[in-house]
Amino acid sequence: MAESSANPDAPTELEETARIARDLIRIDTTNHGEGRSNGEREAAEYVEAELAALGLEPRIFESAPGRASVVARVPGRNPAKPGLVLHGHLDVVPADSRAWSVDPFAGEIRDDCLWGRGAVDMKDMDAMILTSIGDILRSGDLPERETVVAFFADEEAGGGYGASWMVDEHPELFAGASEAISEVGGYSITVGGTRAYLLQTGEKALVWVRLRARGTAAHGSRLIRDNAVTRLAEAIAALGRTEWPVRLTDTTRELLGEIATALGVDPEQVSPDELALATGSASGFITATLRTTANPTLLHAGYKHNVIPDLAEALVDIRTLPGEEDQVLARVREIVGDDIEIEIVHRDVGLEAPTSGPLVDAVTRAITAHDPGAAIFPYMLSGGTDNKSLSRLGIRGYGFAPLRLPDTLDFPAMFHGVDERVPLDALAFGRQVLRDLLLDY
Template sequence: MTAPITASDEVARICQDLLRIDTSNFGDDSGPGERVAAEYVAELLTDVGLDVEVFESRPGRTSVVTRLEGTDPSRPALVLHGHTDVVPAQAGDWSVDPFGGEEIDGLLWGRGAVDMKDMDAMILSVVRQYVREGRKPARDVVVAMFADEEAGGVHGAQWAVRHRPELFEGATEAISEVGGFSVEVGGRRAYLLQTAEKGLAWLRLIADGRAGHGSAVNHDNAVTALAEAVARVGRHSWPYTLTPTVERLLRGVADLTGLPFDAEDPASIDTLVRALGPAAPFVGATVRHTANPTQLAAGYKANVIPGRAEASVDVRLLPGYEDEGMATLRELVGPDVRIEPIHQDVALEVPFSGSLVDAMVDALTAEDPGSVVLPYTLSGGTDNKSLSRLGITGYGFAPLRLPADLDFVSMFHGVDERVPVDALRFGTRVLDRLLATC
């Protein structure tokens, strides 16, 4: 008699299949879109008898949603969501084909192995196992695989929230990416559960001046005005500001390491951040606002002074301090350069408490006894921003038990993304426990 297929059995195959589908998102609709991946996801779900909604915000920008009935339909539903698009990859920078989905020494390699086709595969394999076995989660679960997250979700989660809100009817909480992975802190394994994320502001800085010949004296040079503003923004040292989530994380690190914690001392904060090892770059960007110039454009000829110059700036704002951060940015830019939004979205912060958090912590510690779970703030953003417009509280929880020497965080949008197969199997067991109890 053939043993039944489990989520642990098929999670690696599903992840490999997804990695081999190029869903590069260049942010301008020039990529392949998510249609092929969405059709693959829909096939996996219909294969076990689920009804799915496949919809497009525009040709090729495809999302998939289904719903599992829970044992207690009176409870609010949970949204379990991922995204199928990935940031582009330059093949020449990689050790392997970024869309080859190769397994090497127990790790799956490919663009999206970390962000976030690993979690997509865990979700899909666990959902398939539940349905095959005739089990029901503790409450209704809306499963969504969105398009376009890597460009702010305009053609994915944002579109779905605006045009198909009925798909999320009754949902009050959500789980998605960039949380639940492990790091070593003070000799203990700690899992970072994402309970906050910084606000997003991609901004265009524009300077207008007087066009003219490059040999002339020109005191109204748009390039000069813009360059000065960009330099002020890029060199600004933002003060440390600890939000409740970050403070609780650092206190937890202090408890694990024995290091002192002083919220007023930047040196103390920096020491505790460094104690997080490979996760330090993520956390270090959440103790203050950040504003990084990313693009410049001006002129068309070396001897012509242009009448206009532009720059792009990626601004990430701490939850609860968005207005303060934008006010400082306007001061830095100055009166001669105007600011236009390219894309903006909200900051989020929710308590590290409640029944869902308890269930996530219990599921992790049941599979990894002796570990601890700490909250943290994501310096980037997720589709939880879009779902928050429906009053849905979102968490980052893609549970992975990782080797201490794997620099997992650096692979987000980096080269040679890879994830251990054992970590994927661990994640399926945690998610299985979670859906049964949350």
């Protein structure tokens, strides 16, 4: 299945999921934020064609020129059951090609992996959705329940031109659905010799803020005590170095209990951070779900070496546990001080869905059918997904993009990272598991 890294366009017989994911990676859908994005319409038309080839009637919706989402409805065998939303997003974050080993948008096959921006976030799942639905329909069957298949624009900038707009402007498209499945959960980890798949049952809340300091504009040689840059630097250093306390939710408490069981230890005798670290590379996500995080991500001030600016700004990405947004914002105000202005740029809710029930049972059956003896661990995502938008319609969201991964791959580092890649056999595995889940549930 390996394609020559010297010639990524060399003809080869790729498994269909890998081929579609590769095609999507080769459509540069970089989301630059602030309403600017590439290629979403082209990607939407590609997906529309794939869905139409299955006999479905997909529709493209544009929230603004080029900001395109695609929705199709797949009938179910059991109309008495509530519908399911199966969704992905078509946009990706920017990639600096100078830091990559390959062209981020070439869709190169190397070392039995598909490389490129979007390989894990989330054109792999987009492809798995298309091929799992295709397998079912081409066999003459239907999913167990009616399934709304959606591919959204703008997820990487909060969904204002994608899922959030769709929910506000076209809620009828999701009528009858009670649950949703999308990205980030479903990948495998190994804990204490047990392979487990992380089912995302929660998401932290999101608060993006802009900090703004004002001072006196002056010549760079003067003595200026209300320097805006200095004032801002002190505020963001204080905020960035704040140690937020550990707070466990129902989801994280259950996850830590599962980890402790796999390790054969008493969760009351081992700290939450120690248990999280036992998950290996996945701890990069999991430790962040045990507490609030507040990371400065961008600084902007000044325009010339010898001019003291009167304004300095910083962007901070704050992720709180569900329901703690106001409490955390009040604490941020205390940390940065009253002379720093705080502007909320974007805010969205945290989520927690049930960690047991028919959907979780069906996920377990689908995984263990293809990986006998594996366990399912619920977990909370430190980031966010378009499930936040769907929650406004009362739809409970889960993250389940099933991938059986080698222990040597630092999978969480692939999200928004350099040299993003996914094993080819993991794509084929995910297609099969997702197909079985849709037929069962």
